Amino acid sequence: MEITDDREFPAALAALGGIDFPWEYDEEADEAAASNMDYEPYQEFDSAEETTGWIRAWTGNQELTGDAFRVFGQDGTGGLAALWLVRPGPLTAQPVAFFGSEGEVGVVATSLGEYLWLLAGGVGPLEAVEFGTDSGVPNDELRAVAEKYSGSEPRTPAEVLAAAKAEFPDFAETVQSWCR
Template identity: 55%
Template sequence: MNETTGDDRSLPPALADVARLGFDYDDGNGIDFEAYDAFCPAEETTDWLRQWTGNPEVDGDAYRLFGQDGTGGNAAVWYARPGRPLAEQPVVFMGSEGECGVVAGNLSDFLWMLADGHGPLEAVLFGIDGSRPDAALTALAERHATTPRRPAHALLAEARAEFPSFAEDIAALCR
């Protein structure tokens, strides 16, 4: 077991509910996201990160991949806060064309982002352009969230302010 991140690959109840709910892309007006029913295995995560960065020396221990968009970009929980539980870790996105960014400061804020109609791809590639509330995702967030509801643009700004160098740190790993 990795002392920094642990090796638990079971989804927390909130993400399991996200996976069961599913998403409607709605011809580009919805959320382009497919949640997995389990975190990707450690070896698969490391293989993916090595391919994504072109760096055979990196490992995926700090990431728990839990979904992807239609182009193959991945959403992950990133163990950026040592010693804190998974639910308190930020959510990040690494796109199929090298785009990357922090999406939410923790899983609870990620649920509110989804409830506001924005997924990981949309947040990183296009930013937040208003609110498109989703009733089912709002109900899910209301059941599981431990943080107060805030607009998606505020959640994204808070996460990026807390982790301003994430994209540059990832770029530094690329070969």
């Protein structure tokens, strides 16, 4: 399969850039407030050079390039959300993967449209990998983006994450095989 070199930012991701993702930490409870997602959307993809530098640093594998990823957001610790270009079709049809700052990894949605429903349910990529889908509070503004750009019927975060895990059950092992 030929990997596309397309770096045109999808309209759905651009729409997320106009939404505030507040993040608050409750020191007394030693946890994030339940209605928060630790997510910072980008306005454009990281460059090919930045993406290659990141995947090499993350895996310790200097033979890798970033060609199979389009990084489009992060959490407050530096964990990254990226489209993983593993199937034929446009960028919007690619699964969304999360690479945490402490080694957490996971595919959190089978496509960009599914990812929008995950966010609409109040679950960001970090939360999906770390805590599952019980941590979110639905967000009307994100739901409007999902309704406009997803191209699919509404999905719960649990449905989105279950489909991602079913389609990509070996993602963590795949990533581990890249590490040196």
